[in-house]
Amino acid sequence: MPHITFISSTGAVRTVEGPVGQSVMEIAKRHGVDGIVGECGGCCACATCHVHVAADWRERVGPPSADEADMLEFVSERREGSRLSCQIRVREALDGLVVHTPERQG
Template sequence: MTKLTYIAPDGATFEVEAEDGSTVMENAVRHGVPGIEAECGGACACATCHVYVDEEWMDAVGQPEAMEEDMLDFAYDVRPNSRLSCQIRVREDLDGLVVRVPERQG
């Protein structure tokens, strides 16, 4: 299991144990993390699972692919560390990953 930390806009912290192979979005929904709407269910078609990856994790998580970049155009307050959490697969080397939930989605 890989530990993920979600930080809400109000500073509330949600730490979850995630199964490798699942996505950061799936674990947010499963554990009731507020602000991750995931309207499309993880199909990279809505941008309502937008998160900010903490800077120290950017290299490990990697850059978005073209389809994800296109969807990020619909996200609120996009930053260089923006990602769609449905596109981040949980894996062992992401143990301790920290993501921040934006003030709002879309």
């Protein structure tokens, strides 16, 4: 199973693994990763699963869809590499993915 590393705003590092096909948000919630709320359950409707994709992973993850980009307009710490983790589907090519969680969600 692919591994995903979450780095918190305080620098805490946590690496978890999850099955191909699930979203980064689903995997984070299953493992109790701090900083991923996911209030809407992954419907791209709340932006409480916002993450910053590490620079060297952005091309492999790909750009946000138009709906996701609209939702990202509401996040407080938006920057290059901002994505909603509910919209990133894990695949083998993302084994080792690194994302940073913002200081606050919502």
